[in-house]
Amino acid sequence: MAICGDEQKHINRKIVVCGDYQCGKTSLLNVMTTGYFGQLYEPAVFDCHYRDATIDGQEVGVSMVDTKSTDEHEHSCGVHFSNAHVILMCFAVDNRESLDNIMYRWLDIVQEYRPNVKIVLVALKCDLRDDEATIMKLQQINQHPVLYEEGLATARSINAVRYLECSAKHNRGVNECFEQAAKVAMSGKYRLLRKNQCRSLCS
Amino acid sequence: MVATYDWVEIIDPQSKDTFFANPLATLQMTGECLWQRPETGTTKPEDPEGDWWELWDENNQLPYYYNTLTGSTEWVRPENKVIIPLMKIQQNSSIGKRMSDILSAHNDAPNFQDQKGSVPLEHQQRSPSDVSNPSAQPNTTSFEATPSVNVKRHSRSLDLPVSDMKDSEWSGIRHQRSNSDTISKDIPSVAATPFMEVSTSPGLAPEPLASALPASPSTGNSSIFGIALGRKQPFGARKQSLRGIEQLPETTRSTKPARQSQFPLSRASIESAFQSLTKSYRSNSTPNVSKNIETKPLPKRSISPISEPVVNTEAAAAMNPLNQANHDAVPPIPPPHAKKDIPTLPVNLQREITQFAIDGFAQKYFSTHKKGLFRRKVPREKMLQWTKDSIKQPLMILNKDLHKDALKSFKLIQMIMGDRSRPRNSSANEDLQWLCNCGITKGQMRDEIYVQVCKQLNNNPNSWSVLKGWEILCVITITFPPSKNLESYLDEFVKQHHTVTDNKMDVMSRHVSSKLERICTRGAKGKVLTFAEIERAKDAPFKPSVFGESLEFIMEQQASTTDMDIPKIVPFLANMVLDLNGLYSEGIFRVPGDADDVTELRIRIENGRYDAAGVTDPNVPASLLKYWLRDLAEPLIFTEFYESCIKHSENIDQAIEVIRQLPEVNRRIVLYLADFLTKFTDPESTKLTRMNVNNLAMVFAPNFLRCPYESLTQVFENSKWEQAFLRTLIENAPLLHENL
Numbered sequence: 001m002a003i004c005g006d007e008q009k010h011i012n013r014k015i016v017v018c019g020d021y022q023c024g025k026t027s028l029l030n031v032m033t034t035g036y037f038g039q040l041y042e043p044a045v046f047d048c049h050y051r052d053a054t055i056d057g058q059e060v061g062v063s064m065v066d067t068k069s070t071d072e073h074e075h076s077c078g079v080h081f082s083n084a085h086v087i088l089m090c091f092a093v094d095n096r097e098s099l100d101n102i103m104y105r106w107l108d109i110v111q112e113y114r115p116n117v118k119i120v121l122v123a124l125k126c127d128l129r130d131d132e133a134t135i136m137k138l139q140q141i142n143q144h145p146v147l148y149e150e151g152l153a154t155a156r157s158i159n160a161v162r163y164l165e166c167s168a169k170h171n172r173g174v175n176e177c178f179e180q181a182a183k184v185a186m187s188g189k190y191r192l193l194r195k196n197q198c199r200s201l202c203s
Numbered sequence: 204m205v206a207t208y209d210w211v212e213i214i215d216p217q218s219k220d221t222f223f224a225n226p227l228a229t230l231q232m233t234g235e236c237l238w239q240r241p242e243t244g245t246t247k248p249e250d251p252e253g254d255w256w257e258l259w260d261e262n263n264q265l266p267y268y269y270n271t272l273t274g275s276t277e278w279v280r281p282e283n284k285v286i287i288p289l290m291k292i293q294q295n296s297s298i299g300k301r302m303s304d305i306l307s308a309h310n311d312a313p314n315f316q317d318q319k320g321s322v323p324l325e326h327q328q329r330s331p332s333d334v335s336n337p338s339a340q341p342n343t344t345s346f347e348a349t350p351s352v353n354v355k356r357h358s359r360s361l362d363l364p365v366s367d368m369k370d371s372e373w374s375g376i377r378h379q380r381s382n383s384d385t386i387s388k389d390i391p392s393v394a395a396t397p398f399m400e401v402s403t404s405p406g407l408a409p410e411p412l413a414s415a416l417p418a419s420p421s422t423g424n425s426s427i428f429g430i431a432l433g434r435k436q437p438f439g440a441r442k443q444s445l446r447g448i449e450q451l452p453e454t455t456r457s458t459k460p461a462r463q464s465q466f467p468l469s470r471a472s473i474e475s476a477f478q479s480l481t482k483s484y485r486s487n488s489t490p491n492v493s494k495n496i497e498t499k500p501l502p503k504r505s506i507s508p509i510s511e512p513v514v515n516t517e518a519a520a521a522m523n524p525l526n527q528a529n530h531d532a533v534p535p536i537p538p539p540h541a542k543k544d545i546p547t548l549p550v551n552l553q554r555e556i557t558q559f560a561i562d563g564f565a566q567k568y569f570s571t572h573k574k575g576l577f578r579r580k581v582p583r584e585k586m587l588q589w590t591k592d593s594i595k596q597p598l599m600i601l602n603k604d605l606h607k608d609a610l611k612s613f614k615l616i617q618m619i620m621g622d623r624s625r626p627r628n629s630s631a632n633e634d635l636q637w638l639c640n641c642g643i644t645k646g647q648m649r650d651e652i653y654v655q656v657c658k659q660l661n662n663n664p665n666s667w668s669v670l671k672g673w674e675i676l677c678v679i680t681i682t683f684p685p686s687k688n689l690e691s692y693l694d695e696f697v698k699q700h701h702t703v704t705d706n707k708m709d710v711m712s713r714h715v716s717s718k719l720e721r722i723c724t725r726g727a728k729g730k731v732l733t734f735a736e737i738e739r740a741k742d743a744p745f746k747p748s749v750f751g752e753s754l755e756f757i758m759e760q761q762a763s764t765t766d767m768d769i770p771k772i773v774p775f776l777a778n779m780v781l782d783l784n785g786l787y788s789e790g791i792f793r794v795p796g797d798a799d800d801v802t803e804l805r806i807r808i809e810n811g812r813y814d815a816a817g818v819t820d821p822n823v824p825a826s827l828l829k830y831w832l833r834d835l836a837e838p839l840i841f842t843e844f845y846e847s848c849i850k851h852s853e854n855i856d857q858a859i860e861v862i863r864q865l866p867e868v869n870r871r872i873v874l875y876l877a878d879f880l881t882k883f884t885d886p887e888s889t890k891l892t893r894m895n896v897n898n899l900a901m902v903f904a905p906n907f908l909r910c911p912y913e914s915l916t917q918v919f920e921n922s923k924w925e926q927a928f929l930r931t932l933i934e935n936a937p938l939l940h941e942n943l
Binding site: 021069071075079080082083108109112 | 727729730790792793794826829833901902903906910913915918919922
């Protein structure tokens, strides 16, 4: 006869990725799920990846949702936010605007659809920090790639739970990013970012 | 009991296999079973009344007795019967084990009959008189071998092929229904459908069944059962069993207790049976159970010992705060005199009506203000009238931490309206921005701000101040909506001014009405308006916009200035994109234009200046074009056609059919845009823009079609088809031309 409680309750967690156009959300998810980095230029379709993981000894089904950044998809983005456990806000280090938009655009949208959700700030394309061409290009408009400290400061100001850095192209920090996001999604309590919790996984 | 035979023929109730056991041998040895009829020794002839088997209940460590014909079980050894001791077989052989499980799976059924009481079945006469014995059972937490089985065992039910059962419980049940004639007469029928629905929900552990059962073999009387059930709880019933019983009011209210108790029990039993179904072959009894439920005659309601719930609407209404609100919320106001042909009401009467509308709201949501030495209550009418003084308390009941904001907002409103002198270095627009921000971020403040403005517009002696007040309304009605509670009152308040011609109030109030309707469906804006936007909002009543309006209205508007057959903003923006080298700029339509530039261009167009000067980025007009489409009062392809678009997303003929049904303006715009987008699918262009037809279709789909659904799965599912529809349109643009 069936013994009650022998089956472990299956836990599902939903991670939604958002951020400016072309900051590498889809690439990040592609590498996270398939390990393949594609060079295709394609605005993402709403994609849902599913992956099983063991976080702190517990089986978790993690679904990762990719969103489109264009204005007209804001609503459908919001629909996804509304039941997310954690939101990965992404920006590209070679695009300062994408970092600014975290504050000015994405935070607003997230707040509207899902206030008080746990946010993880992710810096993407970290390999471009050392890329000569990128540095040159940014220098022409009197800019430099976004620094770790700057990202961290933004993370603090938006009350992010974690600040992570990774490069999908070189597959650096991607798995850690996934793990951390899943962990945050699992953790019940809402914790603020403290100094020792930030990690630079890339550098 | 002296055995006069060596072998007993046993039919495995589950597999229908016949095997032979030697009970005597089992007493001495480990139990002996044969599949073939043994050659030596005598075989016990079948008893017409059914054989009695002695089986072992592991949980209570007691033997019990099972009748193969009636399926009943007894704690007490039946007298004058031939008893086949199968305890050893049960304990030692796998067949025996399974058998005991099967028996236990029958457990649920007898209860119905026992408690029913109305059907005198044979087993009731045989039911043990000793109540204490089974009542030792409540500790049973597993339902294995609980000896309360007295299911009518008819071979047919047990004959059901196992595979059939496993396939789905439903097929099994259906099967059983057709076979159910044997006992259908004396078993009451209970509406099975709602019940079955409940029963399919997983998650109820088998325990409730077992713990709910023990009382039953002994009772056999419906009236006792109710008590027994109640009493049992303190004993051994686990929480789960409580759950089962808690279900009771939902399904079985107003039936007699015996029946009430059947429900949770049988529910539990079916569930547990289903559970076991999935696990092993044990659940042969499931169809029995369900059949029993289905076929029982309805119990007589007249003898119900528990009074049925009486519907007392008055009391319910009195206790329900929501209802109270609803009673008042229907304002018995005569239909608003919005139409032009109705003569204006006398000012006094009009005022009274206004008063009434706002007053109804005030009564419910306003805080009480007290004043003077004796702290007398300030009458509501007073609170709702223009004042040049500041207020000492928010008008509405607000959280403590918002009081300061409320007082500040009132001061600002007075300043904007010119009722209070303004400190230097401050501007009305800044104050308006503060109000907007306050409303966007603090939900509670929204109504407070609306009410404060209404208050200041009420009985205001200064016409300049009134004008400014309406301007505030113009601005805040495109920024945040009032709450649902206030909505109807505010609407009423605004409508009352539709007929007031002095001070251009009719124009303004109409504008505010339409904006109010829009903001209520769309929700608050995310961003605070810029100064330019605020200025624009103030002018909006007198300079109609091309944004956020219906196409019909836009065409009417431009009819005097141009003879173009589509809104001129469309070709203007499209040409701007092309002029600014949009055909060869990477990520055109995907990359958003700079937000400030887009707003600037929008304001420019709203003010009637179709002027491309100063814009260098093709993404700015591209973004604005998409925004204009999205912002139309009605989607370009009407919502009523949404479904057919999704359905025929890849069929151009059907798509043409849909588009043909649209009004002419919409059709022309669709054509124009399809043409326009085709230019971007040129391979030369896609090489640089990297926006192939799929990408373009995806970006433009939500601008053409608006998904009317809120649910995640629908939005998710449909976005694919929306994209496909757009792709069909773009790829077949020449075909569209021919056919439209």
